[in-house]
Amino acid sequence: MATLTNGQVDGTVHGVGVVSASTNGLVNGLNHSHSPAGCPATIPMKDHDAIKLFIGQIPRNLDEKDLRPLFEEFGKIYELTVLKDRFTGMHKGCAFLTYCARESALKAQNALHEQKTLPGMNRPIQVKPADSESRGDRKLFVGMLNKQQSEDDVRRLFESFGSIEECTILRGPDGNSKGCAFVKYSSHAEAQAAIGALHGSQTMPGASSSLVVKFADTDKERTIRRMQQMAGQMGIFNPMALQFGAYGAYAQVQQQAALMASVGQGGYLSPMAAFAAAQMQHMATINGLPGAPLTPTSGGSTPPGISAPTVTSIPSPISVNGFTGMPPPQANGQPPAEAVFTNGIHHYPAQSPTAADPLQQAYTGVQQYAAAYPAAYGQISQAFPHPPPIIPQQQREGPEGCNLFIYHLPQEFGDGELMQMFLPFGNVISSKVFVDRATNQSKCFGFVSFDNPGSAQAAIQSMNGFQIGMKRLKVQLKRPKDANRPY
């Protein structure tokens, strides 16, 4: 190692040749007995701003251990990987190198890039930030703009930090600004300066947060974002799916559908039963056992013969009538037959007051299932050999009169649970629970859109005032965008 001074490395082709000719013994000794000065032999940590370097024009007979000494001259190496063909394992003549310190990378790049030629190569070594690091180099993404701001407005905001090659406001098909833009400078340094000065520096009128200024996504990042969006639309980020993956979640939906079919009489299932079924599955799968997601509601509808204490934790039909002006419960604790839903649709067929209602059946059914086959929730996906078709939820809002605002949702409800709860009333084209971006916690309100106003009205009639725990759902038409302006 003593021969590998900076002077020699900076020098001639011959100097580098010495390195490669002698590396084997040298590196072995170094790696096992030596650490760079001041760096104890610990798991390497890299700086947050470390740069991944691309190393090109490497002779194919040099592997990592041969290369390491050459680059260790400039600092502690975090990772060094020679690129190899995925199938043949053949050396591709290049490598990726990350130093623990950003400074080391800059030093190495300055000292080595195009400065010498390794033995057997006819072009000089390449040492430069990997493509993956370039992050569009000079191109910025600007977010949280006012939607009224024009290209010129944005230019004015950014022009003092460098020369702007390109400035584009992102617009929807209708030409309306999406509140963000791309700004491309002629150099990375200018872009960096703009980030430092402008990111978070101000909040545009009407924007929900302060100005965002960052390097634009690379293609790779964009792909990842797309996938995440897709995943979100599939609902695989709900807690149920976190446990089993999207595939398992699909299986659960199937399971629930089967459950509903078996419970619903005449093809209809009460919303409460649907809700309960969804909720029970949710809890059963999350906790491993049926929990008590919903606190007891006033009254109590446990029919004779069903005495499991947890049964009372399911919302009873009676709890539905809280704010809906429905007839009061009868002495036996059952709602009057046909009385619960006043929307003209018989979700809830008349039945004997003494018979266990679909809700109870659903609940006890799931309870028994979960208790008897604790592993089945995980295995059931094997019954579905192909993944479900992906139907992205593009449409956010339905027509006027079809969109509901729902408040006082249980904290643990996500988009999926919200949809499950409103599915019995019609075709739900979207469901959205608002989530605090910082904490990822539900804000306990959301939106559901149907494809027709009748379903929305039916849902309001049945679900407004629906009691869950200590709270009652508030279900009403979503306020139109420009309504209720005091001016």
Next chain:
DNA sequence: TGTTATT
């Protein structure tokens, strides 16, 4: 009361 958006 439909959110932070990536040509």
